[in-house]
Amino acid sequence: MSIEDDEFRDEKAILLEHLQQAGLRRTGQRDLILEIFLRTEEHLTSEDLYRLVQRKDPTVGHTTVYRTLKLLTDAGLAREVRFGDNKTYYEHHYKHDHHDHMICTACGKVIEFYSAEIEALQDQMADNFGFMPTHHSLRLWGLCSECRSESGDIHTTAPGAQPRVKVKSVV
Amino acid sequence: MSIEDDEFRDEKAILLEHLQQAGLRRTGQRDLILEIFLRTEEHLTSEDLYRLVQRKDPTVGHTTVYRTLKLLTDAGLAREVRFGDNKTYYEHHYKHDHHDHMICTACGKVIEFYSAEIEALQDQMADNFGFMPTHHSLRLWGLCSECRSESGDIHTTAPGAQPRVKVKSVV
């Protein structure tokens, strides 16, 4: 227990501070959801996380996961992302730097990238408008290298590939 | 009639070509929806457009507007955008260059901007990954200049302001 507790020490402190500051309460569900969330290295929907939480504690409800994910977003521990399949995904910053996404519309693969230059230009752009940015989202859709080279092929998706995200319409 | 027809000549040709190429049919509803869409200089939801179309032809159904907006997106005449209020907005390119958005989370104002430098860096970034981008979306959330200067105030939204978008959660 003590080892795991230490692992997310900082994140738990951030959550705790956010709760106290907002006059909210620390609960076992919130702790558990945060822990499982941080432990998972994928883009998760509320539903995905709900299922993972269920394994540890079947009494936790769907609603609580939804509400907690919003809470974690407010606390700055989670970030909402959309890839175009009309679902809301969440990702955390634990052991990850800030990044943006490229989404392959053929196989659904998501590539994470970061460009300090783009970030700087964004800030500069915002400044031009007297706009004070709190956060942003940059997404590129298109074909990843594999799907590109197959594009002459019959396949529209990589053969046997299990797309993480099936992009239906761009949102 | 002939004057209006000329106004969107190019766009109508694009739609027509797309329809023919896909083995689809030109209909009065599609023409009407396209015309009203192009004539409106705002970010429209399907619902918004539906209401506008209703004024001209009350027999047109909601479903048709949804379907046509998807069609126009496929044809490259419309673009889907999300500002964070869980609604899908559409914008057209008619008399507009490509641009990105800044969304004020206090008053909901949407600022359109364009940066050739950012565009270039995006392409370069994609190239690094062998990724061939077809389109992208860049959004910045934060406080616009007016809401910034009021931030010491009691108001969280501009007094009497009618926000175009009420940003609930970032998506």
Added chain:
DNA sequence: TTGATTGCAAAGCATTTGCATGCTA
């Protein structure tokens, strides 16, 4: 003890689908 939290069921919303009818090509 007080008021936030939870989980369930029900409600909300935006969007999609089934299907019979109507229309383009």
Added chain:
DNA sequence: TAGCATGCAAATGCTTTGCAATCAA
């Protein structure tokens, strides 16, 4: 005439809300 398009109603799917019971501070 064939089969795409339309509009209605019903169905979806994700997310939120109402509420009584429970729990943290």
